[in-house]
Amino acid sequence: MTAKILASAHDGAVDVVFEKVSKRFPDGTLGVDNVDLTCDAGRITVFVGPSGCGKTTSLRMINRMIEPTDGRILIGDNDAAGLNESELRRGIGYVIQNAGLFPHRNILDNIATVPMLLGVRRNAARLEAAELLERVGLDPSLGRKYPYQLSGGQQQRVGVARALAANPPVLLMDEPFSAVDPVVRLDLQNELLRLQRDIGKTIIFVTHDMDEAIRLADHIVVFQKGGTIAQADTPEKLLTQPVNAFVRDFTGDSGVKWLSLMGTAGLSISREFLSTAHSGSTHTDRWRLAVDEANRAAGWLRPGQPHGTELIPCRRTFVIGADPMRSVLDSALLSPAGYAVAVDADGVVLGLTDISALEPSISAHRERVNV
Ligand SMILES: Nc1ncnc2c1ncn2[C@@H]1O[C@H](COP(=O)(O)OP(=O)(O)O)[C@@H](O)[C@H]1O
Numbered sequence: 001m002t003a004k005i006l007a008s009a010h011d012g013a014v015d016v017v018f019e020k021v022s023k024r025f026p027d028g029t030l031g032v033d034n035v036d037l038t039c040d041a042g043r044i045t046v047f048v049g050p051s052g053c054g055k056t057t058s059l060r061m062i063n064r065m066i067e068p069t070d071g072r073i074l075i076g077d078n079d080a081a082g083l084n085e086s087e088l089r090r091g092i093g094y095v096i097q098n099a100g101l102f103p104h105r106n107i108l109d110n111i112a113t114v115p116m117l118l119g120v121r122r123n124a125a126r127l128e129a130a131e132l133l134e135r136v137g138l139d140p141s142l143g144r145k146y147p148y149q150l151s152g153g154q155q156q157r158v159g160v161a162r163a164l165a166a167n168p169p170v171l172l173m174d175e176p177f178s179a180v181d182p183v184v185r186l187d188l189q190n191e192l193l194r195l196q197r198d199i200g201k202t203i204i205f206v207t208h209d210m211d212e213a214i215r216l217a218d219h220i221v222v223f224q225k226g227g228t229i230a231q232a233d234t235p236e237k238l239l240t241q242p243v244n245a246f247v248r249d250f251t252g253d254s255g256v257k258w259l260s261l262m263g264t265a266g267l268s269i270s271r272e273f274l275s276t277a278h279s280g281s282t283h284t285d286r287w288r289l290a291v292d293e294a295n296r297a298a299g300w301l302r303p304g305q306p307h308g309t310e311l312i313p314c315r316r317t318f319v320i321g322a323d324p325m326r327s328v329l330d331s332a333l334l335s336p337a338g339y340a341v342a343v344d345a346d347g348v349v350l351g352l353t354d355i356s357a358l359e360p361s362i363s364a365h366r367e368r369v370n371v
């Protein structure tokens, strides 16, 4: 359907390779300095690093919004410099902060923009756009609305849908979730990981947030001042074997960050200290979590406090199997009872666990750093 780069893709995804790539801007600034790098087909590569170290410049050279001054970039088997510029740009999805939607087009038409440029008929493009809305976790009825009528998180999802509309093999994302609040951000990250399991694109994602990098990346590229690469590695290796003090400082509290890599599937949880209006727990000497008729967390009951009296809000739950172990720590620390609250994807409370659940992850980390 799309550009020639798609035709060269065997299974819909291609490697993106930087060969000694540099960018010197007309004012003399060296934005990117001699970068060698492979972003693997079908994987999420995250560019991370402090501001001004060449992440955006590197990303924009892939779709030639910025032209390299040295070296070359290969997209699959093709030298990007040899491809038609506008064809290349349409063949690569691009998502930016605040989504960058067209304000005067409704959501369906925003998503249908590139397919229509590529010759897909309006009705067909709109039908596909509605399907894409569902794929990014939005109700297709939002399609008739305008960007200003959507929340920041919803707009960002539309931005992802729009970037995927032409089924590009490569998706570039420049700090796409940086402007949304932390809870919505976690949702968007989970959604991207879920989506990627289906679509298997070559995703190159820029962030300055190490936690976000660790959550999303198959491969992390740490950039440093001067536009060079300090270290390119798996999240695990970066946390356990930083090559120098800069990387060690930038990765920060790597022990806690390690918990972002550990999953929560199969974590043992207990329903013992749950309390409903009808069948309350018998442990009135302990903190209990009150759940409503829909089995959602209503709030905490102090020891001895009867059901139906004022509750202490439950500030943080974790989606078992989807959220990382780090969320268990947050949930437990933010709970007056010291219990983390496990819910399913719909927010239904499944049970409670305490921070002893973190012990296996902590032991695993200790083994890694002591090798
Ligand atoms: N158009 C430009 N002209 C001159 N210098 C630029 C231009 N764009 C970016 N730079 C400089 O190049 C360096 C890398 O910028 P950028 O890639 O945007 O960094 P990052 O995305 O990591 O914050 C910075 O020093 C920045 O000031």
Ligand SMILES: [Mg+2]
Residues within 6 Å of the ligand: 055, 056, 057
């Ligand atoms: Mg940038």
